[in-house]
Amino acid sequence: MNCYLCDQQLRFVPSWRGIFLQELPEVLCRECRSGFLKLNTSGCRLCSKPGDALCRDCLYWEAHGYQDLIESGISLYSYNEAMKNWFHQYKFLKDVVLAEVFASDLKEILVKERATVVPIPLHPGKLHERSFSQVDQLLVAAGVRYSHLLEKCGETLGEKNRQERIASTDLFHLNGEAVPKQVLLVDDLYTTGTTMRHAAKALTQGGAKDIRMLTLIRA
Amino acid sequence: MRPMEAFLTGRVWIRQAFPFSEQELQEAIQQNKAQVIAGITDAGECRRCLERSQASIIAYYCATCNKVCRYCRTCIKMGRISSCTELVVWTAPTAKQIGPRVFGWQGSLTFLQEKASQAISASIERGSDHLLYAVCGAGKTEILFAPIYEALQKGLRICVAAPRTDVILELAPRFHQAFPDATIHTLYGNSPEQNGYGEIILTTTHQLYRFHEAFDVLFVDEADAFPYSLDPSLERAVKKARKRNAPIIYISATPSKTLQKNVSEHSTIFRRYHGAPLPVPSYRALWNYERKIHRKKIPVPLKKWIEDKLQKKQPFLLFFPSVELIDQAAPLLKAIDSRIEAVHSKDPDRKEKVLRLRNGALLGLATSTILERGITIANLQVAVIGADHRVFDAAALIQIAGRVGRSAADPTGDVLFFHDGIAHQMDQARQTILSYNKEAIT
Numbered sequence: 001m002n003c004y005l006c007d008q009q010l011r012f013v014p015s016w017r018g019i020f021l022q023e024l025p026e027v028l029c030r031e032c033r034s035g036f037l038k039l040n041t042s043g044c045r046l047c048s049k050p051g052d053a054l055c056r057d058c059l060y061w062e063a064h065g066y067q068d069l070i071e072s073g074i075s076l077y078s079y080n081e082a083m084k085n086w087f088h089q090y091k092f093l094k095d096v097v098l099a100e101v102f103a104s105d106l107k108e109i110l111v112k113e114r115a116t117v118v119p120i121p122l123h124p125g126k127l128h129e130r131s132f133s134q135v136d137q138l139l140v141a142a143g144v145r146y147s148h149l150l151e152k153c154g155e156t157l158g159e160k161n162r163q164e165r166i167a168s169t170d171l172f173h174l175n176g177e178a179v180p181k182q183v184l185l186v187d188d189l190y191t192t193g194t195t196m197r198h199a200a201k202a203l204t205q206g207g208a209k210d211i212r213m214l215t216l217i218r219a
Numbered sequence: 220m221r222p223m224e225a226f227l228t229g230r231v232w233i234r235q236a237f238p239f240s241e242q243e244l245q246e247a248i249q250q251n252k253a254q255v256i257a258g259i260t261d262a263g264e265c266r267r268c269l270e271r272s273q274a275s276i277i278a279y280y281c282a283t284c285n286k287v288c289r290y291c292r293t294c295i296k297m298g299r300i301s302s303c304t305e306l307v308v309w310t311a312p313t314a315k316q317i318g319p320r321v322f323g324w325q326g327s328l329t330f331l332q333e334k335a336s337q338a339i340s341a342s343i344e345r346g347s348d349h350l351l352y353a354v355c356g357a358g359k360t361e362i363l364f365a366p367i368y369e370a371l372q373k374g375l376r377i378c379v380a381a382p383r384t385d386v387i388l389e390l391a392p393r394f395h396q397a398f399p400d401a402t403i404h405t406l407y408g409n410s411p412e413q414n415g416y417g418e419i420i421l422t423t424t425h426q427l428y429r430f431h432e433a434f435d436v437l438f439v440d441e442a443d444a445f446p447y448s449l450d451p452s453l454e455r456a457v458k459k460a461r462k463r464n465a466p467i468i469y470i471s472a473t474p475s476k477t478l479q480k481n482v483s484e485h486s487t488i489f490r491r492y493h494g495a496p497l498p499v500p501s502y503r504a505l506w507n508y509e510r511k512i513h514r515k516k517i518p519v520p521l522k523k524w525i526e527d528k529l530q531k532k533q534p535f536l537l538f539f540p541s542v543e544l545i546d547q548a549a550p551l552l553k554a555i556d557s558r559i560e561a562v563h564s565k566d567p568d569r570k571e572k573v574l575r576l577r578n579g580a581l582l583g584l585a586t587s588t589i590l591e592r593g594i595t596i597a598n599l600q601v602a603v604i605g606a607d608h609r610v611f612d613a614a615a616l617i618q619i620a621g622r623v624g625r626s627a628a629d630p631t632g633d634v635l636f637f638h639d640g641i642a643h644q645m646d647q648a649r650q651t652i653l654s655y656n657k658e659a660i661t
């Protein structure tokens with residue numbers, strides 16, 4: 001098969017791990033794979049942004065009524081050039097198979113997860129237009145089970161600026177399913193953290209006690 | 220011609236992006252002039268690019284049509300097409316506009332150019348394919364003007380396709396000058412919308428996907444890689460864009476053996492339009508150049524060559540085998556002279572940097588293989604760093620050498636292959652150039 005991103009032929013190297021541990025197949029060539037930059041865990045304890053133990057965005061939320069709402073969090077990759085290109089092709093060109101690019105990362109992290117995995121949902125209108133939910137699809141590709149507990153309210157974040165975003169009320173409401181105590185929220189891209197805080201707030205009101213978050217990318 | 224007919228004739232367009240009202244479309248459908256078709260056939264073939272391999276036609280659960288749906292990866296960059304995407308096509312025949320036209324080209328052709336030009340016209344007349352095998356600087360575009368002018372007067376729809384945007388952008392002004400009363404469309408990725416019925420379409424090979432049985436004659440420039448063994452979809456795009464049995468004129472300085480065998484009618488020009496021989500590459504050892512550049516040192520022989528060009532005020536190109544090596548070399552080159560820049564295929568300022576080299580604001584440009592074609596700069600000097608690297612095959616090296624000595628005023632110049640051991644491809648390029656020069660004088 002060929003690399004999903006540059007279309008050059010992949011040299012297939014059969015490995016014992018692949019055969020016995022049922023690892024997901026590599027879909028990128030080595031060059032394309034090396035373009036992505038993994039975040040280490042030394043940065044922000046909520047979003048992995050390199051630097052202080054609490055980044056500016058997360059600090060803002062802690063100081064503005066969302067203190068300790070989220071136990072901990074992690075983002076896997078930096079939003080560098082390679083990631084921007086991948087994200088564009090996946091989300092906007094709607095190249096659904098690209099979900100497989102990060103399937104083994106997500107599988108590795110989520111395979112032993114005890115909490116209920118809850119993806120951030122799309123608005124139904126948006127979902128119909130895009131034809132797939134980019135967050136769900138990442139989990140599907142990784143073979144991870146998840147439950148939808150949230151529904152997106154009317155508007156999308158798109159055109160608003162940061163202030164308006166933060167001020168905006170209730171982005172999500174509960175969909176009526178029982179809310180478990182432990183929840184792991186999953187999203188594709190962490191920018192200001194607004195989406196996650198709003199989702200966490202709705203879940204807390206529904207009875208969740210221990211909310212953590214996982215995002216693929218930290219902008 | 221009504222606007223919708225002018226727009227849609229020979230094209231395949233996504234309904235959602237169709238620039239006419241639903242009412243107009245319905246009218247055309249009722250009159251059997253237009254049709255709406257599914258983007259992917261039931262058999263799993265993309266109706267735009269004709270892709271059908273299972274690796275590229277992907278099935279998934281689609282939330283738009285609420286069932287398993289397929290989409291095409293091959294042409295996804297032009298807007299994704301899936302089973303539930305509707306495409307609009309024009310089905311009514313279009314009347315040919317026959318009559319005299321203005322010819323704005325007044326140059327003259329050399330004997331060899333004239334011969335090739337007439338041979339191409341004859342092939343088009345007979346409806347057969349033709350290979351124009353001409354060295355870099357043979358004046359290929361001028362050769363095409365007369366055949367295109369004839370085709371235009373016969374009301375034929377003409378396409379000139381080239382693999383890269385740079386080439387198309389270079390051709391456009393020359394075509395507008397040569398055919399001042401023709402509607403010429405210039406198409407490349409994100410090109411601006413152009414109105415009316417394009418009689419002459421200058422396009423990147425990729426944009427050909429948007430056409431379907433559109434052209435009466437097709438010129439495929441830089442057809443070196445034809446048949447596209449690595450990317451068969453491009454060859455499909457060409458075949459799909461032409462009307463049934465429309466002739467294809469392949470143009471190449473380094474045609475593959477297969478192409479030479481498959482196309483029976485040929486013209487060859489091994490002499491440049493100004494008559495001077497092609498510059499022959501020379502070799503110079505540059506041992507361990509990769510490691511040296513890696514250690515932040517420009518190897519001495521290369522540095523000397525650069526300094527010599529700077530001193531003579533000759534613009535130069537340095538071809539590198541990889542983007543990483545360019546990135547490492549760029550600051551070192553800038554330290555030699557701040558007017559040396561680096562450029563690679565993904566550089567958004569690419570066009571501008573080439574322009575600055577041409578007008579003298581830059582003295583040198585370090586580049587990956589992407590610039591090997593479509594660039595003509597007076598008095599240009601060229602060095603290949605690591606000509607033995609596998610990315611430089613003989614065809615690429617011949618193209619690189621072909622950048623030098625293009626103008627009649629300065630028909631000579633350096634083509635220097637710096638190497639870490641001579642490779643077969645280098646010798647093959649050199650031998651081929653020598654053989655062209657030999658044939659040119661006989």
Ligand SMILES: [Zn+2]
Pocket residue numbers: 003004005006007008028029030031032033
């Ligand atoms: Zn790749």
Ligand SMILES: [Zn+2]
Pocket residue numbers: 044045046047048049054055056057058059
């Ligand atoms: Zn943070």
Ligand SMILES: [Zn+2]
Pocket residue numbers: 265266267268269270291292293294295300
């Ligand atoms: Zn396609």
Ligand SMILES: [Zn+2]
Pocket residue numbers: 131281282283284285286288289301302303304
């Ligand atoms: Zn669908």
